[in-house]
Amino acid sequence: MFAKTASVVAFLAAVTSALPAGTATTGDKLGSRTYASPAITHTVVAGLGGLHFDPDNVVAQIGDIIEWHYLPANHSVVQSSFGEPCKPLNTGNGFFSGFQPTTSGQAPDVFQIVVQDTNPIWYYCAQTKGNHCQAGMAGVINQNFNSPNTLAAYKANAALTGVSEIPPYIQGGDLTANPNPNGGF
Numbered sequence: 001m002f003a004k005t006a007s008v009v010a011f012l013a014a015v016t017s018a019l020p021a022g023t024a025t026t027g028d029k030l031g032s033r034t035y036a037s038p039a040i041t042h043t044v045v046a047g048l049g050g051l052h053f054d055p056d057n058v059v060a061q062i063g064d065i066i067e068w069h070y071l072p073a074n075h076s077v078v079q080s081s082f083g084e085p086c087k088p089l090n091t092g093n094g095f096f097s098g099f100q101p102t103t104s105g106q107a108p109d110v111f112q113i114v115v116q117d118t119n120p121i122w123y124y125c126a127q128t129k130g131n132h133c134q135a136g137m138a139g140v141i142n143q144n145f146n147s148p149n150t151l152a153a154y155k156a157n158a159a160l161t162g163v164s165e166i167p168p169y170i171q172g173g174d175l176t177a178n179p180n181p182n183g184g185f
């Protein structure tokens with residue numbers, strides 16, 4: 001009996017060690033992560049679970065790729081500051097994926113950015129039909145968990161804004177054919 005239990009424990013340990021490093025987590029309570037060197041891709045699905053990015057709170061390492069996939073009907077991602085949600089980053093250098101419409105399944109393209117530093121990256125969906133940003137379609141990469149600038153605070157501020165601003169052109173990332181149609185599911 002004891003030997004059998006021990007072998008089960010050994011088996012579970014082997015399975016656990018074979019699992020890949022976690023990619024993304026949700027909510028404000030994130031576990032610690034151990035990073036391995038090649039960069040990994042964090043998939044975020046726009047529109048999974050309604051007007052929501054899933055996961056909307058990602059911890060990534062410099063060099064990692066964030067890859068947004070788009071469900072119906074017509075979503076986008078736009079970088080903003082923490083203080084001004086639903087409005088493009090005022091440096092003019094923030095990213096914008098453009099709108100990615102699809103009536104079913106996923107839009108044919110994904111939008112990728114490479115994480116350049118450890119600063120928080122705040123973003124929203126600029127769809128004004130249905131006020132996606134104000135409704136909570138907003139997210140963050142590398143929130144500072146020791147700061148009052150939380151994703152919950154960002155969403156609360158977003159809800160108080162008027163109509164979202166739409167950037168004039170796609171920039172700041174790569175719009176590319178979906179390399180992983182099942183990513184995020």
Ligand SMILES: [Cu+2]
Pocket residue numbers: 046074075076125126127132137
């Ligand atoms: Cu949207």
